[in-house]
Amino acid sequence: MIDLRSDTVTKPTAEMRQKMVEAVVGDDVYGEDPTVNELEKYAAELVGKEAALFVTSGTQGNQAAILTHTKPGNEIIMDNESHVFLYEAAAASVFAGVQSRTLINENGKMNLEEMEGAIRGNDIHFPETGLIWLENTHNRSGGSVLPLSYMKEVYSLAKSNNVPVHIDGARIFNAAVSLNTTVKELATFSDSIQFCLSKGLGAPVGSILAGDKSFIREARKKRKMLGGGLRQAGVIAAPGLHALKTGIPQLKEDHQNAKRLAKAIDEHSGFTVMNQVESNIILVDTKPSGLSASEWIKKLEQVGILAVAFAPTVIRFVTHRDISNDELINCIYKVTNLEY
Numbered sequence: 440m441i442d443l444r445s446d447t448v449t450k451p452t453a454e455m456r457q458k459m460v461e462a463v464v465g466d467d468v469y470g471e472d473p474t475v476n477e478l479e480k481y482a483a484e485l486v487g488k489e490a491a492l493f494v495t496s497g498t499q500g501n502q503a504a505i506l507t508h509t510k511p512g513n514e515i516i517m518d519n520e521s522h523v524f525l526y527e528a529a530a531a532s533v534f535a536g537v538q539s540r541t542l543i544n545e546n547g548k549m550n551l552e553e554m555e556g557a558i559r560g561n562d563i564h565f566p567e568t569g570l571i572w573l574e575n576t577h578n579r580s581g582g583s584v585l586p587l588s589y590m591k592e593v594y595s596l597a598k599s600n601n602v603p604v605h606i607d608g609a610r611i612f613n614a615a616v617s618l619n620t621t622v623k624e625l626a627t628f629s630d631s632i633q634f635c636l637s638k639g640l641g642a643p644v645g646s647i648l649a650g651d652k653s654f655i656r657e658a659r660k661k662r663k664m665l666g667g668g669l670r671q672a673g674v675i676a677a678p679g680l681h682a683l684k685t686g687i688p689q690l691k692e693d694h695q696n697a698k699r700l701a702k703a704i705d706e707h708s709g710f711t712v713m714n715q716v717e718s719n720i721i722l723v724d725t726k727p728s729g730l731s732a733s734e735w736i737k738k739l740e741q742v743g744i745l746a747v748a749f750a751p752t753v754i755r756f757v758t759h760r761d762i763s764n765d766e767l768i769n770c771i772y773k774v775t776n777l778e779y
C-alpha cells in the first residue's frame with residue numbers, strides 16, 4: 440500500500456529505534472530526563488525561543504498554549520478552517536473556557552482589517568481577545584504557506600493591541616523549507632509556537648511547544664493538568680531529537696514529490712487539483728468525474744493507494760519520507776490509468 444493519507448503515518452527509522460534503545464533517561468516530572476532536556480534545549484534554539492516543552496501531541500501543545508495565554512471568558516481569533524477549531528474536540532472551550540472567534544480565511548490567511556475589527560477589549564459586554572492564532576502551513580487549504588510578510592503584519596497588529604500570537608506550526612518546517620527560510624525567522628513573529636515531530640519529520644511521538652521562559656514554566660504546569668507529565672520520556676524524546684536533527688532536508692523532496700503527483704492528477708480527466716501545492720499536501724476535486732471522494736477512495740484502495748476524503752468531493756493526498764521514488768513513480772502511473 441502507498442499510504443498518502445497523512446505524513447503522520449511515517450514510521451520510526453532503524454536509527455530512531457536505536458536512539459530509543461540507547462536513550463539516557465530519568466524522571467522528567469522532576470526535570471531529570473537528560474534526553475528530554477536535550478531535546479527541549481535543541482528545539483528552543485532551533486526556533487529561536489528561550490525555552491521549549493516536549494508534549495505528547497500537537498493537540499496537547501496547542502491546548503497547553505491556550506491555557507497559558509488565556510483566561511476563561513476570553514476569545515481567541517482564529518481562522519474558520521483551523522485545526523484548533525475543527526479537529527481538537529472543542530478542547531479550548533472545554534478546558535480553557537474560551538470562545539472561538541472564527542474569521543474567513545483565504546489560503547490560511549485571515550483578512551487583517553477584519554482581524555483588527557474582531558479584536559475586543561475591556562467592556563462589560565465583551566469577551567476580551569486573549570490570543571490570535573495562526574496555522575502555518577495551513578492544512579485545510581492544502582498545506583498553503585503563510586509568508587513572512589503576513590506573519591509580521593499580524594504580529595504587529597497583535598502587539599499594538601497587547602494580544603499574544605500563537606503559531607500552530609504542526610508543519611512549520613514545511614513552511615520554512617517552502618519559503619527557503621528558517622523556522623527561527625518565522626517564529627520571530629509569535630509569542631509561542633507548536634510544531635509536530637511526528638509528522639513529516641518522521642518521529643513516532645511528540646510535539647514541541649516553545650516560547651519565553653516564564654511562558655514555558657507555566658505551560659509545563661498546564662501540560663501536567665492535561666496529563667502530559669511523563670516519567671522516563673527520554674525513550675520517546677530520543678527519536679524526536681534525531682528526527683529534528685536529520686529530518687528537515689527530506690521535506691524539500693516531499694514537496695517536489697507532491698508537485699510531481701499533483702501534475703499527474705491534474706492531467707487526469709476526472710480530477711482537478713484545487714490548491715497551489717506549496718508544500719506536501721494535494722487537494723483534489725473529484726467533481727469532473729461525477730464521482731464522490733469516498734467512491735474514489737475505494738477505487739484508489741483497490742489499486743494500492745490510500746488517501747482521505749476531505750469533503751464530499753475532495754480528496755487529500757499527503758507526501759512524506761516513507762514514500763520512495765519508485766513508489767511515487769508507481770503511484771503516478773496508477774493514478775494516470777484510473778478509469779471511471
Ligand SMILES: *Cc1c(COP(=O)(O)O)cnc(C)c1O
Pocket residue numbers: 495496497498499501522523574576578607609610635637646
Ligand atoms: C496534526 C495537527 C495538529 C495536531 O497534532 P496531533 O499530534 O495530531 O495532536 C495540530 N494542528 C495542525 C495544523 C495539524 O496538522
